[in-house]
Amino acid sequence: MKLLVRWVLLAAALGLVANLYSGVVVASFGSAMIAALVLGLFNTLVRPLLVLLTLPVTLITLGLFLFVINALMFYWAAGLLDGFRVSGFGAALVGSLLYSLCGVVIDIAMERLFPQD
Numbered sequence: 140m141k142l143l144v145r146w147v148l149l150a151a152a153l154g155l156v157a158n159l160y161s162g163v164v165v166a167s168f169g170s171a172m173i174a175a176l177v178l179g180l181f182n183t184l185v186r187p188l189l190v191l192l193t194l195p196v197t198l199i200t201l202g203l204f205l206f207v208i209n210a211l212m213f214y215w216a217a218g219l220l221d222g223f224r225v226s227g228f229g230a231a232l233v234g235s236l237l238y239s240l241c242g243v244v245i246d247i248a249m250e251r252l253f254p255q256d
């Protein structure tokens with residue numbers, strides 16, 4: 140149940156990002172659901188590998204390169220899906236930052252809604 144609520148909230152957050160920032164376009168809520176699923180899969184499967192491969196660059200930039208990795212995940216997800224579009228890498232960077240901020244708020248809300256005993 141918690142996973143489904145989080146998925147719907149993240150899809151709504153993606154719709155919010157599309158409404159707040161013109162560089163990100165989501166065609167429908169169904170497209171946002173699929174995009175949220177793909178972003179979650181990328182962040183679970185691909186991101187750890189990229190973080191490991193770019194560890195020297197991440198250390199040199201004091202972790203700022205992680206923003207680039209997040210933007211790449213966002214950009215690649217938009218490249219795979221028809222109903223989710225990002226106008227460029229800069230838009231992917233801004234969109235991923237907004238989406239990440241929404242994700243933090245959602246995670247805090249989820250902890251309060253579904254406390255772990």
